[in-house]
Amino acid sequence: MEIRYDIEKNIIQVDSVEIDPQSLDKNFIGVCSNCNSDVSSLSYHAYEKGTIVAGKCSLCDTIFAIRYDTDWNWQGEEPITQFFDIKNCNDLKVLDGIDKKKLSTVFTPAETGAMYAKVRGEKYVRQYLYRARKKYADFEELFGININI
Template sequence: MEYRYDLNEKTLYIDENRIPAHSLENNEIGNCTNCDSILMSLSYHATGEYMAVITRCTSCGAFYANIYDSDWNWVDEIQVMLLPIPIPISNPVIDSWEDLKNVPIKKLEAVFSKGEIEALFDRAKDRTPVRQYLYRARKKYELFEEIFDLRLEL
């Protein structure tokens, strides 16, 4: 059987069976077979007649499924493969009126002045913005992206 684990969703996959966590308690479970350091639990999964406790070594970072029977007697330890975590290649791009109007105004106000926000909306609507405000706003695009993970291209 292949044991795979999704760190984002805290979900265990045994072969093609998806088993969500029923508990996310952090407990010391035992010692790592690789380096003898402490194993800490990440999540608990009921797998029929057994309980699978997903653990991570505090030293070497190895992941295991520790298998227990219904009386919490240790049965087995199985190394777990992690599912890849999707990493966005780039931040979402705001380059149209439709995109800009969906950005919460509080986010815009956190970085831009009122005049700069008006200039951004004018530019997005293909109207002539106040040039100085648009120029100042564009100097803050990088800061806005750093804070909110949204790239402005207006």
């Protein structure tokens, strides 16, 4: 099961099928399996014989897909590793949605600046964007966020 999540529109995609949210209620839904912090719901989605809840950790920002049956019995969870594809949405808000600490962990300030300039349609230093692109796979491996600018 491949799960993607659109942070902007709160749409979950399961195996290429987009599912609109039934609810955007914010509730405490559990504890993060990565850092033991609180996980709160982002959106609720009806799926097959149950519900998938997209939840986000308050500390490490990991987003999970948590599956429940029709009686709200927990069926499992998995981190959502694909959130959005910046290539398909040249929107500054999408890039701004990535935690700055995460960006600065992998990219230099010059590389980050080049990515922002490219998204805004401004002039940028090609060399810095080239260097950033070489690090996209590392960024995705570390944080599960696919960047393609």
